[in-house]
Amino acid sequence: MIIGLDMIGAQGFKSLVPPVTNATYLEVENCVADVLQLQTNIDNDDTKDKWGYGTVLLATFNGDLEAGNIQMRENPISELRVKRRNLKDQNFIVVKELPFNPEPTQIVYDDYTVSSGEEYEYVIAPVDASGIEGFMTATYINPKFDGWWIVDPDQPELYNFQFLYNLDDVNITVDEDRTEINTFSKFPKVYYGQKYARRGSLSSLFIPEGYNAKEQYERLIAMINAKKPYILKDGYGRNFRVDISAPQETVQARMAGVTKVAVNWVEVGEVND
Template sequence: MIIDYNFFGLEQGCVWDTPVCTDLLDELQMNEGVYDEAFIELDTSIEPHTNKPTKWTLTTIMDAKFTSDLDAGSISAEGFDITKLMLYRSVYGTGDWDAIGEFKYDEEFNLYDFVDRYVQNGSTYQYAIVPVANEVIGDKLISDSIDVSYEGIFLTDKKENKRLEYDISLGEISYNTSSNTSQPLNSPYPIVTFGNSNYRSSSLTVLPLSKETVSLSGSSIDKLAEQINRQDWMEFLNNSRAKVLRMDSGVLMLVVTKNARVTHKEGETLRDLASISFDYVEIGKINYDMLIKNDLISRAFLTHMTYDDEGDIISVDN
């Protein structure tokens, strides 16, 4: 018997004339029936149909799939509790999944907020969360497809995401390979052998302006703010950390930067502005192993959310 449940939002859906309050119930008991799935959702605006749900959302409470066992679709995990969550990403339609994040599971929080900055402009991705208990890996909870669109050129590491905005100059890009030429004594032609090297290198120039100078709309230059901003850029470029270079043209590269240099503008009125140039070298593909090796895995921000009776978020506690 179901008490105080309004089927499909119909006005006359309760079993009893006086509904029983269900605000604080934390247990569901199902008897004398044949069930293949039990789905409970906070959102009360569902459409009037009996199609089975295909995914979890932020307002899903439970989706128990009965698969000839007593676990209802949960991870049995040989008695172990969930210890961490793995985050995977796939280019939509390929079916190939790459790990991009790993987070320790904390039962005190119900929302993990993660920003993926290592994405290619114009691509479409899907993400998946996978619970891990000891060595037991759970099923993927797959997201909707997400289209990536941004403008500009960015240089990003684990802690900073800098945009190159003004007076950008893209240097000549070299596609570097290694080879060796030898001249046999008994042949008129040389023998050329090639190694496995295949990487890109180039240089970039940008005029980084401070927020203070930009806010002046060209009327003047904040000299101190410009000096502080340049110093911040130089420390970023010289921090010996790997970075991801991404452009709205679709370029996505794992690089290191070197040979950073400052060139001040000429003229009395512009001498407090300076361009920054640097070289970069591609050091590998952007995959989980390389992100781990170069300490580029960002952490998730954990929050706690609660909901009202309609399933809307009413509080977020950091």
């Protein structure tokens, strides 16, 4: 509520109580407004396409966090928020929140949760201690990658595996609720339930890259022992939420430090991009 004016609502300012004349300066803080409408006539209509000749709007944006002309005071920038949306979708998701460093620096973030071949918009916004976002900077990417990846959606930077080298063919089968009942009629009766889950296996060589082959396999075992769903994706845009099991390790006798690893997987849910 502004002293001298009615409360702000769907109908805007409908009356002056008491009358305010010759107002030349008004400062509003800690509010969110879609439209600021000032008119000379008392019958105010807040429909944008019905604004009349008496409507005056003066908005000055100096690039401050509140997107207004009030300079920053008690709420300095505390972090940078990275958000992403698939260009087929209107909604952004937060993929990372990074501590803010006022010194000029380069920030590198690897996003392991995107789909190959899809187009994305990324934005990075400064955020103050109260959670208010400032002006956002946008960029667009079309990621592409090879092989198959198993990624932990909760800790993607820490737990991610690429099955790439000497990758065997991936045979994907479908588990479904389907029952055939033979009767005395010419054809059987077929009934379906809701279950429709895909399953398969992955097998490739693990070579020393960052971690040696033994350490990579141990990290894979730790993921399996966590007994939680992971994201499985390939370089052609396939994405599954899966459970992984039955790891197998074959130590290569003729290639020191290289092992062949295989796992089974089964689909356990939908992937929300």
